Amino acid sequence: MTDVNGLSIAILGGTGDQGKGLARRFALAGHPVLIGSRSAQRAQEAADSIGAGATGDENAAVAARADIVIVAVPYEGHKALLESLRGELAGKIVVDCVNPLGFDKQGAYALPVEEGSAAQQAAAVLPDSRVVAAFHHVSAVLLMDPAVDKVDLDVLVLGDDREATDLVRALAEAIPGVRGVYGGRLRNAHQIEALTANIISVNRRYKAHAGLRITDI
Ligand SMILES: NC(=O)c1ccc[n+]([C@@H]2O[C@H](COP(=O)([O-])OP(=O)(O)OC[C@H]3O[C@@H](n4cnc5c(N)ncnc54)[C@H](OP(=O)(O)O)[C@@H]3O)[C@@H](O)[C@H]2O)c1
Numbered sequence: 001m002t003d004v005n006g007l008s009i010a011i012l013g014g015t016g017d018q019g020k021g022l023a024r025r026f027a028l029a030g031h032p033v034l035i036g037s038r039s040a041q042r043a044q045e046a047a048d049s050i051g052a053g054a055t056g057d058e059n060a061a062v063a064a065r066a067d068i069v070i071v072a073v074p075y076e077g078h079k080a081l082l083e084s085l086r087g088e089l090a091g092k093i094v095v096d097c098v099n100p101l102g103f104d105k106q107g108a109y110a111l112p113v114e115e116g117s118a119a120q121q122a123a124a125v126l127p128d129s130r131v132v133a134a135f136h137h138v139s140a141v142l143l144m145d146p147a148v149d150k151v152d153l154d155v156l157v158l159g160d161d162r163e164a165t166d167l168v169r170a171l172a173e174a175i176p177g178v179r180g181v182y183g184g185r186l187r188n189a190h191q192i193e194a195l196t197a198n199i200i201s202v203n204r205r206y207k208a209h210a211g212l213r214i215t216d217i
Helices: 017-028 040-050 059-065 075-084 118-125 140-144 162-172 186-206
Strands: 009-012 033-037 055-058 068-071 093-096 101-104 107-110 130-133 154-159 179-184
Touching: 009 017, 009 059, 017 033, 017 040, 017 140, 033 040, 033 059, 040 055, 055 059, 068 075, 068 162, 075 118, 093 118, 093 162, 101 186, 107 186, 118 130, 118 186, 130 162, 130 186, 154 162, 154 186, 162 179, 179 186
Parallel strands: 009 033, 009 068, 033 055, 068 093, 093 130, 154 179
Antiparallel strands: 101 107, 130 154
16 A cells, blocks of 8 residues: 655635544645645634544645645535646646535435536646546545544545545545545546435434445445
8 A cells, every 4th residue: 555654734714624534634744734725824724623634724734734635615616716726736636526516405416417426626726736536435424523432434435546545545534434435537437426425314214424345346
């Protein structure tokens, strides 16, 4: 497995549930974690709430400083934010966990994305970055819960750059209980993002925080 020890991780939109949850687990695993936000003050408050050495700053500042950058903003703000950070993100591994979903009375449903998926949109907007799709199905509630020692799921990692997907698989395994599994090329990210709508339905029906496991590997 690729060695990810000591790599710093920035999280764009790290003030939200998913960003803070991932930040907490990576900080606990010993990674330098940089929380990003549109507001340096909100970022600092989120970093303080996580502890474990996490720091906070504006999205552009943390994107420029970190080795790996995770995108954890709502789909609505995804494209514009990445367009604004093209320079800072050049040459970096950018990990997209964004699920383009709508919600109505029937629950969650997948939104159409012109580029095919949020991850492909990121790749289109960031031609000089190494875009990887991962962490779509991991529950922010479990990531944040101090009573949860192990998060019981496989994280599917997709991308067109094998070295980058191997690195993100190893990073996923910094979270106790998680296994990182290669899940295909970026052109197949749509199904992974859309599947989150099904998992949300499972969670509502069974009052759970469900995760996926891939068998026989
Ligand atoms: N929640 C989960 O369990 C979960 C699981 C897997 C994947 N995801 C994905 O992770 C992403 C974040 O989820 P979340 O629940 O953490 O969302 P969230 O709390 O609604 O948003 C996260 C952060 O994004 C920033 N933000 C909001 N609108 C923005 C915009 N228009 N442009 C730039 N930044 C904006 C905000 O930070 P500032 O105001 O501080 O800038 C906010 O705190 C989503 O795409 C979601 O599909 C979530």
